Amino acid sequence: MAKIRLNEDAAVVKRVREGLARTGGYCPCRLVQNEDTKCMCLEFRRQIADENFEGYCHCLLYYKEK
DSSP states (O other), X not given: OOEEEEOSOHHHHHHHHHHHHHHTSBOTTOSXXXXXXXXXXXXXXXXXXXXXXXXXXXXXXXXXXX
């Protein structure tokens, strides 16, 4: 089972969480606000499902470890 954790950089986490609060939970890095860009976004959920993927989500809030 994959492990999902927050970015270890507290400043990044703070900045992204502020953006999420400002946008109502939508990825602050995206121009479009829809269900696909609601945090945890569709792109990252697909990456989580990929057993070969390891890395950060688009906005760098979460990291998936193998």
